[in-house]
Amino acid sequence: MMKSEYEALKKQISYHSHKYYVLDNPEITDEEYDKLMRTLLEIESAHPDWVSADSPSQKIGGTILKGFEQVVHEVKMQSLQDAFSFDELADFDKRVRSTLTSPPRYCVEHKIDGLSVSLEYRDGLFTRGSTRGDGEVGEDVTENLKTVMSIPLRLNTTLPYLEVRGEVFMPKASFARLNAEREQNGEPTFANPRNAAAGSLRQLDSSVAAKRGLDIYVFNIQRIEGKEISSHSEGLKFLRDAGFKVIPGERTFDNIDDAIAEVEAIGSLRTSLSFDIDGAVIKVDSLAQREALGSTAKTPRWAIAFKYPAEKKKTKIRSITVQVGRTGVLTPNAEFDTVTLAGTFVSRATLHNMDYIKERDIRIGDTVTVYKAGDIIPEVLSVSSEERDGSEVEFVMPTSCPACGAPVQRDEGEAAFRCTGADCPAQLERSITHFVSRDAMDIEGMGPSIVAQLLEKGHIKNSADIYYLDRETIASMDKMGEKSADNLLSAIEKSKSNDLSRLIYALGIRHIGLGAAKLLCKKLKNIEAFFTASSDTLTSIDDIGEVMAQSVISYFAQSHVRDIIDRFKEAGVNTLYIEDEAEGNALDGMTIVLTGTLPTMGRKEAAELIEKNGGKVTGSVSKKTSLVVAGEEAGSKLDKANALGIPVTDEEGLLKLINA
Numbered sequence: 019m020m021k022s023e024y025e026a027l028k029k030q031i032s033y034h035s036h037k038y039y040v041l042d043n044p045e046i047t048d049e050e051y052d053k054l055m056r057t058l059l060e061i062e063s064a065h066p067d068w069v070s071a072d073s074p075s076q077k078i079g080g081t082i083l084k085g086f087e088q089v090v091h092e093v094k095m096q097s098l099q100d101a102f103s104f105d106e107l108a109d110f111d112k113r114v115r116s117t118l119t120s121p122p123r124y125c126v127e128h129k130i131d132g133l134s135v136s137l138e139y140r141d142g143l144f145t146r147g148s149t150r151g152d153g154e155v156g157e158d159v160t161e162n163l164k165t166v167m168s169i170p171l172r173l174n175t176t177l178p179y180l181e182v183r184g185e186v187f188m189p190k191a192s193f194a195r196l197n198a199e200r201e202q203n204g205e206p207t208f209a210n211p212r213n214a215a216a217g218s219l220r221q222l223d224s225s226v227a228a229k230r231g232l233d234i235y236v237f238n239i240q241r242i243e244g245k246e247i248s249s250h251s252e253g254l255k256f257l258r259d260a261g262f263k264v265i266p267g268e269r270t271f272d273n274i275d276d277a278i279a280e281v282e283a284i285g286s287l288r289t290s291l292s293f294d295i296d297g298a299v300i301k302v303d304s305l306a307q308r309e310a311l312g313s314t315a316k317t318p319r320w321a322i323a324f325k326y327p328a329e330k331k332k333t334k335i336r337s338i339t340v341q342v343g344r345t346g347v348l349t350p351n352a353e354f355d356t357v358t359l360a361g362t363f364v365s366r367a368t369l370h371n372m373d374y375i376k377e378r379d380i381r382i383g384d385t386v387t388v389y390k391a392g393d394i395i396p397e398v399l400s401v402s403s404e405e406r407d408g409s410e411v412e413f414v415m416p417t418s419c420p421a422c423g424a425p426v427q428r429d430e431g432e433a434a435f436r437c438t439g440a441d442c443p444a445q446l447e448r449s450i451t452h453f454v455s456r457d458a459m460d461i462e463g464m465g466p467s468i469v470a471q472l473l474e475k476g477h478i479k480n481s482a483d484i485y486y487l488d489r490e491t492i493a494s495m496d497k498m499g500e501k502s503a504d505n506l507l508s509a510i511e512k513s514k515s516n517d518l519s520r521l522i523y524a525l526g527i528r529h530i531g532l533g534a535a536k537l538l539c540k541k542l543k544n545i546e547a548f549f550t551a552s553s554d555t556l557t558s559i560d561d562i563g564e565v566m567a568q569s570v571i572s573y574f575a576q577s578h579v580r581d582i583i584d585r586f587k588e589a590g591v592n593t594l595y596i597e598d599e600a601e602g603n604a605l606d607g608m609t610i611v612l613t614g615t616l617p618t619m620g621r622k623e624a625a626e627l628i629e630k631n632g633g634k635v636t637g638s639v640s641k642k643t644s645l646v647v648a649g650e651e652a653g654s655k656l657d658k659a660n661a662l663g664i665p666v667t668d669e670e671g672l673l674k675l676i677n678a
């Protein structure tokens with residue numbers, strides 16, 4: 019075997035793979051394709067040194083990572099302004115025309131419901147792929163993206179640099195297959211294709227991602243070197259020729275009415291597509307006009323996304339059940355015949371409270387229309403009262419708690435009915451689940467089933483008891499190995515040093531969310547002050563109103579709260595307010611670029627530190643850059659800084675500057 023034959027085989031396979039996965043128009047049978055692939059793998063195992071980054075064998079995956087590196091997006095990955103009515107689209111057109119000096123042309127595209135990623139190519143070779151993250155910093159998921167069959171590892175063109183943006187998604191068929199498989203194996207299923215795609219892209223073992231059947235539609239050129247492009251549609255054509263799988267069937271129009279008609283047409287066909295869309299996007303086609311229109315902080319002014327109304331289904335309510343929340347509130351739920359909504363099975367929706375049921379006159383046995391709010395949360399939209407036959411039954415709130423039997427009370431002026439039981443197990447279970455949750459004390463590994471077991475077996479009676487659990491007790495829980503017991507113990511230990519605001523929030527005081535907890539702690543400084551604070555003191559804090567203040571006062575007036583807080587203290591749980599890291603102005607007015615790997619700080623951490631001290635972080639080096647902070651394996655940015663004569667320092671230098 020000559021290396022040239024191997025190279026030819028690689029080209030041949032890439033050609034057929036493009037035909038199959040990108041163009042959906044194969045020239046050879048699957049068997050023939052598999053045979054070529056087998057031959058390639060045989061050659062590669064005999065000549066491992068021949069294997070290159072663009073070999074089709076790289077699509078199989080197998081790299082195992084410890085975590086994902088951060089990627090700073092040189093070109094921000096922006097979001098889109100939303101529209102929910104055609105009028106809003108017409109208004110968008112007016113705004114665009116009022117800024118431009120010549121009339122716009124619009125390009126209309128499907129809005130794919132997946133995850134936005136950036137793909138970078140150097141000299142035609144795929145070198146890096148990352149998630150959108152917060153638009154400025156994402157995660158390096160190159161290894162997983164390599165396994166997506168429709169992402170070319172090498173382009174049909176060589177440009178020094180090309181960055182494109184696309185949407186990775188899981189086709190409906192792959193999603194159904196994956197969930198069926200997971201159900202068989204007793205694994206949790208994914209709620210929708212988008213979540214499944216997100217989970218797959220974040221696999222540390224890329225061979226797992228490779229099996230998930232992910233796909234991509236590329237929809238934008240972020241940055242290009244070595245070619246001039248003047249319009250979006252021209253860019254999409256260029257991308258198609260380069261070998262990308264580009265958003266399907268975009269069309270351009272000279273006026274907004276035709277563009278809106280296209281949006282409508284896409285919407286009417288949306289359920290027949292093999293992938294999920296959550297809207298259509300109208301974009302100004304000319305890149306010069308885009309430039310003239312510019313962007314707001316988050317979204318470009320030259321594009322708008324129309325979101326289609328949620329899918330609705332009719333079904334019949336079989337019963338209304340009641341759930342007891344952590345504050346004792348009884349929430350009624352409608353249990354209805356299963357329907358599929360936005361790709362998942364749904365058989366229950368919250369009815370919120372008694373007023374909600376009364377206003378809509380929802381009865382057991384009613385035929386109702388259900389939908390998913392924000393495509394996520396099932397809700398009852400309306401009742402078809404004309405379909406009643408007289409057998410429907412009005413719902414009444416139970417007078418005693420379904421969990422503990424204590425009387426149920428309705429507070430004056432409130433919609434909620436509440437269980438009055440002091441030791442209601444349902445309340446307790448939910449309040450402890452809240453206590454350990456991520457935003458509260460963040461005790462990882464203490465999921466709802468562990469909480470339920472600990473309560474049931476009497477190992478805990480309140481949240482403070484968590485800090486007195488021993489290893490043996492924890493390890494004796496179902497599905498708890500020695501290892502996870504140790505992990506849980508160290509998570510409990512770690513939570514002891516949380517800031518006081520987490521503890522206050524975790525206590526579950528009515529009306530006190532995380533934000534309010536922070537404001538209170540900033541003022542009161544330690545937990546003892548909560549016992550003595552007056553209403554005046556509390557309401558003197560900005561954003562703390564009368565209702566919140568009263569809630570805090572009556573919470574700390576309860577006698578058992580004193581005991582619980584003492585037990586927290588005894589266990590060593592922090593009850594002091596921890597001042598946020600000091601902010602300074604040492605870097606005021608400086609524009610700083612980070613490059614390479616810093617010895618101790620992550621990119622995001624360094625960027626935050628710089629911003630806290632008054633500096634600004636940008637992605638690329640220019641004459642305006644004041645300083646470049648370079649770590650190990652700093653690349654072209656360092657070269658550019660040197661070429662332009664911009665000062666360069668390292669992490670230590672940066673810290674000195676800040677502390678000076």
Ligand code: AMP
Nearest residue numbers: 097098127128129130133134185237299
């Ligand atoms: P949203 O997340 O609702 O603000 O919508 C913006 C997101 O839509 C972007 O982050 C992209 O990930 C996604 N998207 C899907 N298809 C397109 C498209 N054709 N053009 C622009 N964005 C798209």
